[in-house]
Amino acid sequence: MDNAFGQPQNVIVLGATSDIARAITRRLCTARGRRIVLAGRDRTRLDEAAAEARDYGATTVATVVFDALAPDHAGDTVRACLDALGEPVDLVVIAVGELGNQSHDQTDPDRAAEVITVNLTWPAAALSALRAPLIAQGRGRVVVLSSVAALRVRPSAYLYGAAKAGLDQMCLALADTLDGTGVTLQIVRPGFVRSKMTTGLAEPPFTTGVSEVAEVVVRGLESGDRVLYSPPVLRYVFTVMRVLPRRLWRLVADR
């Protein structure tokens, strides 16, 4: 059960093997995270994440394997997670996503579609599957990993950025539809994060590690703020970025 400080005990993490998701899981388990369900694509990496969750204080950890390229099975995945938990869920973290390789993907229709599927279609399907069970329990929280890339889509990662923009906008409106249900949805917009997903890419200003993102999530669960930025200063940086004239934006974004 969620407590006064927004510290959940029963948690489901979708896309649980990413570095950011694992950092969030560690922080949650250090506080009150006890029954945890981790869902991901890779069995071996899921088992690693599960062992880590136990090391950090979880008492019961279950894993569910799923494929984010198959949104038609997202409902089954969500049901499997809820069943594996076996108690009301306090928090669902949706950390499914892939950056893709823009210079290749932009000429490969299948890959282009896949980047959109993983970052937008699957999370949308999963959120639809979560809605009724969460409302039925009269409480529950959802945290969705968006990105500052959603705020102004960069030419060098437009598939990823466009998918995150869709997800971000959808979630903002979805959160409004949950008023009065006891269920809340928050989104996190990290900047550039040092992780497996970004290995080999040049680091822009305001780059952080995954633990900073986890800290923002934990603090955000307590404050209840609907939109969270990591690092928090990006809230102001991107207020400016969104309105930069295009030429100036290109100078910044294409660097």
Add this chain to the structure above:
Amino acid sequence: MTRATLTGWGRTAPSVAEVLTPTSEDQVSELLATRPALVARGLGRSYGDAAQLGGGVVVDNRGFVEIGPISAAGVVTAGAGVSIDELLAVSLPRGWFVAVTPGTRQVSLGGAVASDVHGKNHHRDGSFAAHVLSMRLVTPRGTRTVSRREDPDLFWATMGGMGLTGIVTTLTLQLLAVGSDQVRVDTDRFNDLDAVMAAMTEGDDAYRYSVAWVDCMTRGTHMGRAILTRAEHADATDRDPSDTALAAPRPARLAVPLTAPRGLLNPLSIRIFNEAWFRSAPRQRRGELQSLSSFFHPLDGVRDWNRLYGPRGFVQYQFCVPTSEGQCVVDAISRLSSSRLPSFLAVLKRFGPADPGPLSFPIPGWTLALDLPVGPPTLGRVLDELDELVVAAGGRVYLAKDARLAPERVRAMYPRLNDFAAVRARVDPEGRLTSDLDRRLNLGGR
């Protein structure tokens, strides 16, 4: 269907439930037979998640509000939804006061049982349970009268049982005869914690009522400076002879109309408040006459004062430790003042003997209660550390105030949890009676 978003008095961790107000025991029975998850709720004065149940049925006890006649011996039977305020309105003009009252009159009698509330006279008169003669209790396994003789295990499990053993519909109470609607108060101011604790240890037994207010924000030599107020009921000779009847408490004349902005109560504003409060008290005063309500229920003068804490709400942390562990109180206050967390109106009190309720909070010793606004990032961790101190001292945290305890600590704090779970299993084998608090802390020992 009436769905409502409910929180405790601390206004944290809301959940949505269906709220129903049955008016007969049969209707309550029917609900218990047909609904999978239920809990009773009174006036919502427990601070945390005890009287809410996400996705379940919350049974509003305000369907039971009758007050029977008061016998010559001061025994009264009243509905579980009757508030202490409503009871006093009837009983006080006839010379009867409640034997135990918490810091607010706005609690229902059913809620007072579920939390086994205590007052400023615990060291002399015990907690609320000590003055309950019997109750009508609806459980999934039938409706019954429970008392010290009729199913005493269930009677005691219900005292402080957080509403998890059944739904109380009516209860029979022993009231206290008073000759006046005033108390005679002795006030003393102390510059540090050791001095006030020594004075309480030495002198409390001479008074029916005793409580100290402690400033938890001052560091250094004045750490834990305090104002101790102790009182006895005034008698008829103190009264203005032109008054014919004792005056019932008046309703609140002030209210907080809106939720305050985030951060109104911050370390600075609370420090100023504490300073003013401390300085406004006399160094020593004897025999001051105060009305019952200003002595027992000062916060009832302002309706919805919990809104002052802003949109994130607040937690109250109350623990008790055995008499021999007074050092734990010193350590806790020292930990708080050094962490610079804002807290005000810390209340220190000595408890007398415990009652037999397996989940009843008071044990003989010291209790300290702190109001803490949610917001400072270190608060959760500091309270977890205080839990460790309290467990090591053989103490416990008050479940009626709790909104953040870790489930694994409950067993150490309440060693008779298994006795409680056994009673629950007997009267509610399917586990229908539950709450957000129960789900969080696993009070069924599953």
